[in-house]
Amino acid sequence: MTKPNKPLSATVLTLGFLFLYIPIISLVVFSFNESKLVTVWSGFSLKWYGALLHDDELLTAAWLSLKIGLMTACASVVIGTWAGFVLARFGRFRGFTFFAGMINAPLVIPEVIQGISLLLLFVALEQMIGWPKGRGVLTMWIGHVMLCVSYVAIIVQSRIKELNRSLEEAALDLGATPFKVFFVITLPLISQALLSGWLLSFTLSVDDLVLSAFLSGPGSTTLPLVVFSRVRLGLNPEMNALATLFITAVTIGVIVVNQWMLMRDRKRTRDMQMAFAIADAADAPSTTTRPAVATNTLDTANA
Template sequence: MPKSWFLRFGLITGLLFLYIPIILLIVLSFNDNRSVSVWSEFSFRWYGELMRDDQLLSAAWLSVRVAFISASFAVVLGTLAGMMLARFGAFKGRALFSGMVSAPLVMPEVIMGLSLLLLFVSMEQVLGWPEGRGMLTIILAHITFTMSFVTVVVQSRLVSMDASLEEAAMDLGARPAKVFFVITLPLIAPAIVSGWLLAFTLSLDDLVITSFVSGPGSTTLPQIVFSSVRLGLSPKVNALATIVVTIVAIGIICAGIYNARQEKARQRDEQMAQQGG
């Protein structure tokens, strides 16, 4: 019993530590006063100010576009990499490939940002592409480090999945491509959705790597927020953060419901298969 109470206390303390600042941010976004320490009255003033701030809105829209494109490409590449590591066994160069895929997980962001900047500068000098630093270089940089997280998530799901289902489909004459799209892909869909959400969040939140590979006219939301902190954070940022938190929360809830339904369907199919066998 004491151990159970200790675990509950630790869980509640951790959740409060994580979510109380977010709750305070949401509450202060409705404060009519500019000061975060003085509450005057409930108001939507800063949401109106936010709608008239073109710089902040354009930075937020750029961040969303970069995150969406980066996460989509990272899911494709990460899924392929996870398939290779989970299904292709011990192939030549596996250790090197696995190390290269996992390197962005442990490499400091400063090192990654600097190395990517040098890569883009060298490519521009040799190939003439990409021209300067902007949205394209940010997307390429974000794909580079987010695909590693997708690979880990997808590989873990493939390793825990029963490979006999794929083998049975191939024994019945299905081609590898059809097995992947009909059998494997639906089973790993929850992991792919989770990987996409993780990649989207990491891209939307990134500051260090983006600071290295961005250029004039390609300022993202984290860069705007970080630069404004030195001059005093505007309550408009609280309003924007509240909107982002709401959208992310809705996405997480939808993904959770989807994953729960997929898991129930998988368990139901397994039970039917066992009963039929």
Template sequence: MIKPSKPLSYTVLGLGYAFLYLPIVLLVIYSFNESKLVTIWSGFSTKWYAALLEDDELLSSAWLSLKIAVLTASSSVVIGTVAGYVLARFGRFRLFPLFAGMISAPLVMPEVIIGISILLLFVNLENFVGWPQGRGLTTIWIGHTVLCVSYVAIIVQSRVRELSLPLEEAAMGLGATPFKTFFVITLPLIAQALVSGWLLSFTLSLDDLITSAFLSGPGSTTLPMVIFSRVRLGLNPEMNALATVFITLVTVGVVAANQLMRAQERRRAEEMRMAFAQD
């Protein structure tokens, strides 16, 4: 078996990282460009960040997208955790193939079809029961949750299947109810999967354009919709500034979540070590 040389491995790794992150670095650099032409560097300036603070349309759409993303990520984690746990622990019940297929369908179904289907559902509901009255934050939130639940369920399902059953059985053998066992034993052990699912759902919701276009109404324009409409008229330096702000916030959030999970993992390992030492 021929092993690749270290210089070749480092070169391939460097090219891969450059392909992924060099566009982001250039975007951050050009957010400080003095020129209105985003492809021509004419000097360092922070005026586009000041202009961003005066762009009410961009700021309001960004705030709406953030609210929808947080709501979507939270609801997707709750529903997806239940679905993933059922898939991993409840075995093959009578309607298991149908249930598993419904969970996996949004992963393979074109988003245009999902958006049209949910739009038709809301239109018929409004005609028959009067809800929802128009389309806005709530309808976009529901549509994004439908898309993101599948991702969370798959992540949770794979993590739950890796867990050691004797831990849960020991807890129930000591008198804990299944409900308490889930929250005291299982949930902390799959916390990393939940955080990963939350971050993935947040990103997918924040980035979604197609479903939002179907389910939005007057006064509920999301950030991707605003950016898409402006890009057709030319690139705007303010969008570079806004993207830099989002990159900074997301980076800080991911690093903080990673540090928190590592601290919890170390604390849990230390508690288990002390428990075994006492025995």
């Protein structure tokens, strides 16, 4: 068995990280560039952040993307959790293959096909029943939820399959209803999967371009659409400033979430150790009671 070449592994890993993060670092650096040319450094300046505050189109698009992303993440977690739980716990019921195929379909169907299909569907519905009236926030939200539910369902399904069902069965034996067991026992155990699904759905929604291009309408332009339209005409330093703000917010959010999850894991480990210690103390024979009983017996016999 050959030993791994540590210098070679370190070199490959370093090159991989540099390939991934050098463009992001250069974007952050040039957001403080005084020159309007995003590839020529002329001095440190914060004027593009000031210009960003007066760019109503970019700020409106960013706020719309954040709003749709939040709504999409919350709805996807609710629907995806239900779908993942059904796939993991209900077994091979009638229509299981069709249900699983519909849940997983957005993962393999190109977004262009999904966008065209939804656009034709909304146009037909508007002609038949008058809803929805044009394309906008509602239609984009429906399309993003359809895309993100699949990711949440897969994450939740894999997490539920790994659960030890002894806690749930114990709660059922003690008289808890299945509804209460799900919300009191199961949901806390899969909370990390729910958080991962929420963050992934939010990221996919904010970053989506193809579905938004098909389902958006006048007055409902998201940030990716604005950035794409501007990049076609040339790079703009204001977009570097906006991207830097997004990167900073995401980095802070990831650090905070990781610290919270680490603190929660440590607390759970301490609680489990304390519970095991209490259980061991209760099961162990008492070392103080028996000598006292023996001493009392000897005193009675001597008397």
